[in-house]
């Protein structure tokens with residue numbers, strides 16, 4: 001049985017505790033993870049087991065995830081951000097490299113990482129951490145970096161080594177085959193943070209198990225690939241650049257020897273998280289079906305009132321993004337909040353952020369992404385929403401408009 005949204009006390013901030021605010025009886029939070037008794041039991045089992053960090057649960061989670069996707073390798077990590085970072089590093093975007101027998105540490109790599117501006121901060125940050133330039137592009141009307149935007153961008157761009165990082169924005173699948181045709185020979189890592197496990201089409205993909213995502217372990221992520229070398233490198237860099245992980249080292253009969261090969265990261269996933277992930281993975285179709293049902297209710301309830309999300313491809317319905325006149329967008333959000341309906345906006349395009357302005361990007365540069373951003377409202381869409389809650393959101397949007 002899933003934990004109901006109403007069983008739990010509403011958390012009050014320190015300030016609110018002193019001056020209690022009247023909280024509407026029927027709130028619809030923007031998100032609530034679907035954590036049931038099975039996830040709780042799996043976590044408790046790990047707590048009692050004597051092994052908390054990366055071990056048998058993490059291995060089982062990787063195997064189940066790889067099997068689900070139909071891919072050779074899955075690496076459990078502590079976030080999708082880590083997975084993206086490891087993928088870029090394994091593709092060869094590195095600050096430290098061995099040149100003629102000498103280690104050179106460069107402030108900048110020669111690489112650019114091409115990504116849509118309509119994405120989360122993590123995408124640009126991991127490129128920058130490796131000294132690569134986040135190379136932003138505009139998106140299509142569906143919010144995705146499509147083959148058309150990519151080929152136009154690459155032709156006008158400089159001929160630098162490049163990796164492409166498409167984003168399955170909101171859960172709508174990007175056209176990876178089309179992108180590959182538009183950018184032949186370029187390596188590609190899918191930002192699949194908004195997707196449920198689906199077949200891999202690029203060189204690697206990064207999934208997120210953050211609390212709001214299609215399946216969750218609280219925090220967590222998975223890097224998947226079919227490439228032996230990407231897997232070998234990412235696996236080593238995931239845990240301190242050591243050539244074998246803790247499980248191998250401490251297993252009965254295992255060796256205490258280890259070998260530090262590179263300056264690696266600390267990106268492993270705990271067994272506590274992995275145990276929750278195994279249950280969520282088992283439920284992922286059921287969770288996705290609930291979201292799809294809610295999306296269908298929104299589609300029929302809001303038709304003609306707002307612009308509905310595009311359906312031009314497979315969709316995980318991580319987000320349900322409506323579009324309204326930008327003049328009234330903020331007021332609609334405010335009115336929904338007054339009715340106790342949580343919303344969000346995905347995303348403020350990267351090029352409008354102060355960091356990217358310092359890097360030379362400016363407002364007006366990517367008009368489609370800016371328009372989508374100014375029109376967008378993400379409505380609550382989470383698996384355990386009741387029919388009444390879905391109805392309240394539809395009525396709330398109607399009244400707010």
Ligand SMILES: *Cc1c(COP(=O)(O)O)cnc(C)c1O
Pocket residue numbers: 078079080081082119120122123167191193194207208209210220221
């Ligand atoms: C959430 C998200 C990430 C990062 O996922 P984490 O697991 O929180 O690191 C990356 N890209 C996009 C598009 C996201 O929404």
